[in-house]
Amino acid sequence: MPGVLGCWAVVAAALTSTAVPVCGAGGHAPLSGLTAPTVGVLSNASAAEGVSASLAAGARYVEGSNVLRLASGRWRYLPSGRSVSVVVAAGDGRALRQIGQSRAWLAAGRVPGRSAAERAAAGRALLAMRALLRPNGAMAAGWSPGWMYSWPRDSSFACAAFAHTGHDEEAFRILRHSAATQRGDGSWEARTKLDGSGPPDGRRWQLDANGWVPWAAWQWYRVAPVEGRRERLAALYPMIRKAADRAVLSLGADGLPPASPDYWELMTATANIGTAAPLLAGLNASADLAREAGRPQDAVRWARAARRLSAGISKRFFPLGYQRTVDGRHGRDSAVAFMAPPFNAAAAGVPAALESTYRALLLPNGGLTPGNDPGAPWGAVAWTPSTAFFALAWAAGGRPAKAGPVLQWVLSKRNALGELPEKVDRAGRPASVAPLAWTGSIVVLSLVALEAGGLSAPPLQP
Numbered sequence: 001m002p003g004v005l006g007c008w009a010v011v012a013a014a015l016t017s018t019a020v021p022v023c024g025a026g027g028h029a030p031l032s033g034l035t036a037p038t039v040g041v042l043s044n045a046s047a048a049e050g051v052s053a054s055l056a057a058g059a060r061y062v063e064g065s066n067v068l069r070l071a072s073g074r075w076r077y078l079p080s081g082r083s084v085s086v087v088v089a090a091g092d093g094r095a096l097r098q099i100g101q102s103r104a105w106l107a108a109g110r111v112p113g114r115s116a117a118e119r120a121a122a123g124r125a126l127l128a129m130r131a132l133l134r135p136n137g138a139m140a141a142g143w144s145p146g147w148m149y150s151w152p153r154d155s156s157f158a159c160a161a162f163a164h165t166g167h168d169e170e171a172f173r174i175l176r177h178s179a180a181t182q183r184g185d186g187s188w189e190a191r192t193k194l195d196g197s198g199p200p201d202g203r204r205w206q207l208d209a210n211g212w213v214p215w216a217a218w219q220w221y222r223v224a225p226v227e228g229r230r231e232r233l234a235a236l237y238p239m240i241r242k243a244a245d246r247a248v249l250s251l252g253a254d255g256l257p258p259a260s261p262d263y264w265e266l267m268t269a270t271a272n273i274g275t276a277a278p279l280l281a282g283l284n285a286s287a288d289l290a291r292e293a294g295r296p297q298d299a300v301r302w303a304r305a306a307r308r309l310s311a312g313i314s315k316r317f318f319p320l321g322y323q324r325t326v327d328g329r330h331g332r333d334s335a336v337a338f339m340a341p342p343f344n345a346a347a348a349g350v351p352a353a354l355e356s357t358y359r360a361l362l363l364p365n366g367g368l369t370p371g372n373d374p375g376a377p378w379g380a381v382a383w384t385p386s387t388a389f390f391a392l393a394w395a396a397g398g399r400p401a402k403a404g405p406v407l408q409w410v411l412s413k414r415n416a417l418g419e420l421p422e423k424v425d426r427a428g429r430p431a432s433v434a435p436l437a438w439t440g441s442i443v444v445l446s447l448v449a450l451e452a453g454g455l456s457a458p459p460l461q462p
Contacts, residue, residue, distance in 0.1 A: 037144045037433035040417040042066050042078040042085050043131035044098065049078050049085050050143040056417055064103040064123065066131050067095050068417075102127060109166030112447035121411050122447050124418040125440035126165060129158050132437045133170055137177025138194040142422070142433040149191040149200060152178060152209035153263060153278075156216035157441035160342075163220040164448045164455075171220045172232060178213045179239035186210065186246030190265065204267060207260040210247040211278030214240050215343060218285035218458050221292065230292070237293050244286035244298070247279050248305040255312025256326065263335060264370055270327045273317055277338035280309050284344070284458035303461030310460075313339075314347060322353040324371055331372040332360040337389035341396035342445065342455040351397075358390050358406075365428045366409050380426035384410055388442040395449035396457070407446050410439070 040051030043066045051059075051068065058071025067077040069090070077095045078085045088095055106123055113119035132140040139155040141147040155174050163171035181192050188209035189199040217236055221229065250257045261267050262274030283306035290299035316326040324333035336357045337343075339350045361368040367382025368390070388410050394403035413424045420439040421430035449455035 035145055037147075037422075038142065039415050039430075039434050040068070040419050041128060041131045041143045041435060042068060042076065044078045044080045044082065046081070046135055047078060047083045048131050048140070048143050049083070051417070056415075059417070061124070061127075061417060062095075062099055064106060064127075065099040066102060066127055067099055102130075105130065105167075110164075110448075112165065112444065112451050114447075114450060118411070118447055121414065121418070122165075122444055124414075125420060125435070125444050126161075126167075128419060128435035129161065129437050129440050129444075130167075130170065132435070133158070133174070134194050136194075136196060137173035137175075137180075138192070138196060139174055139177075139437055140194055141191075141438065142436050144433045147433050147436075148194060150177070150181070150194055150196075151191045151438075152181075152188045153206075153212045154438040154441070156209075156212035157445070158437050159216040160219040161441040161444040161448075163223050165444060168220075168224055172224070175213075175217055175220060175236055175239075178216075179236060182213075182239055182242060186242035186244075188213070190261065203265070204261050206262075206265070206275075207247075207250055207257055208263065208275045208278040210243045210250075211275075211280065211282030214243050214282040214285045214289065215278065215458065218289055219342070221289060222456070233289065233293055237289075237295070240286050240289055241295075241298060244283060244290075244302045244305075247283055247286075248302065250279070251305060251309060251312075254316065255308040255310075256316060257309075262324070262333075264376070266376070268325050268330065270325045271316070272325045272330075272335075273313075273322055273333055274324070274335035274338065276309065276313055276317065277335060277344060280306060280313065281338070281343040281458055283309060284461055287461045288458055299461075306461045310347070318347070318349045321356060322350065324373060331374065332357045333371040333373075334361060334368055334383075334386035334389050335371075337393040340393035341457040342392070342449070343457055345457050345460050346397060354390065354393055361386070363426075365424055365426055367413070367424050381431065382424040384413065384420060384422060384424065384436065384439040385442060388439055388446065392442050392446045392449065392455075395446045396455035398454040400450055400453075403446060403450060407443065407450075410443060 038050030039053050039056045042049045059068050062069050074087050075090050075095050076085050076087050111119050111123045113122050138150040139158045141154050159171045159174040190203050190206045256271040257275050259268050260275045262272045283302050287299045287302040320328050322336040324330040336353050340346045363382050368387040369378040370383050370386040391403045391407035415430040415434050419434040421434040422432040422436040425431040
């Protein structure tokens with residue numbers, strides 16, 4: 001996940017639970033070189049600027065915008081065509097135009113929520129996601145050093161959230177960037193620079209992207225404007241074909257993918273659910289998209305692979321309650337939610353595994369640790385993406401009574417600017433970078449699902 005670079009240690013008290021890389025490609029990151037994570041973001045159509053905690057003191061966003069009303073009453077914003085923010089008098093005409101543009105963008109789509117408070121949170125999350133999206137379709141995880149890269153996983157969630165809220169242009173832009181950064185063998189780097197020029201380091205690539213990207217394309221396609229939709233799918237189809245074929249080739253005799261770094265960005269010795277579940281979603285999505293694109297042979301091939309993978313998951317992960325790895329040595333994992341809608345139609349044992357895993361990972365501060373692998377350095381810090389997974393799984397599966405309290409806990413941990421943080425410390429305070437695009441995307445999708453009474457997963461293949 002963003003902020004976790006291969007091999008990490010959590011420096012708790014001194015750095016407010018900020019994860020710090022201690023080994024792997026590139027060597028150590030000196031503590032003196034770390035900067036405090038941002039707590040907000042200013043933006044225009046082409047640039048962004050992080051908001052520091054000191055600048056945010058006593059400040060608030062002007063409603064429906066990324067213009068900051070300072071404690072002094074003056075406004076700070078990032079003018080069009082500029083890369084450095086300016087301070088102007090409240091009511092400045094150019095700032096008002098930017099505010100109007102932001103509000104018009106929100107109004108052009110859908111701001112989900114069952115209450116004014118939920119809609120306000122969704123609007124803030126959407127504006128943060130828009131601020132983090134680059135003109136070329138790269139989705140920055142956050143706007144702090146260490147997060148200013150594009151992860152295929154985070155980008156796929158943002159694509160789905162934009163699509164389901166009527167922001168088709170942004171969703172499709174992300175998919176085009178995913179196509180542009182796909183490797184020749186059909187896989188993706190763990191993360192890339194925002195200009196698309198390649199990875200910033202030598203960390204291992206992650207196979208889960210071969211599931212996330214086709215899943216995002218499927219979510220986009222099912223809600224995209226009908227006019228021109230098939231033509232745009234045709235433009236994306238080479239990416240989908242290469243991704244799905246690479247996923248098929250990865251499956252072993254047992255139907256499972258090989259050991260790979262999971263969303264923790266840590267290597268496992270055996271197959272993990274954080275890779276197997278997204279690949280299943282991606283293969284089912286690819287097969288369905290192939291039928292839409294008039295490619296029946298591709299659909300048959302990928303459906304066959306999806307059935308093999310599903311059987312392997314049922315045989316190896318189901319008896320363990322969908323724990324992190326098939327060897328049963330690495331405990332519970334929040335990635336069990338990837339086996340549920342809107343990713344996969346819940347298989348046997350998944351509802352019970354969601355319940356038991358949630359209880360196992362629940363911390364005293366009310367949030368979840370990503371997993372309880374005894375070798376992982378999570379400590380008492382809750383991660384908002386891992387917690388929000390369960391809100392989304394239960395909301396998408398039509399269980400609002402289960403989803404609601406989890407989602408409200410996540411929303412209650414927004415910082416003073418209303419931004420969703422990556423982490424929550426043991427005292428229940430927002431920690432690490434904010435806003436985090438991944439958490440914002442999951443929250444938006446959860447609110448969409450709660451409004452609609454569910455959210456579909458790619459269909460199981462006959």
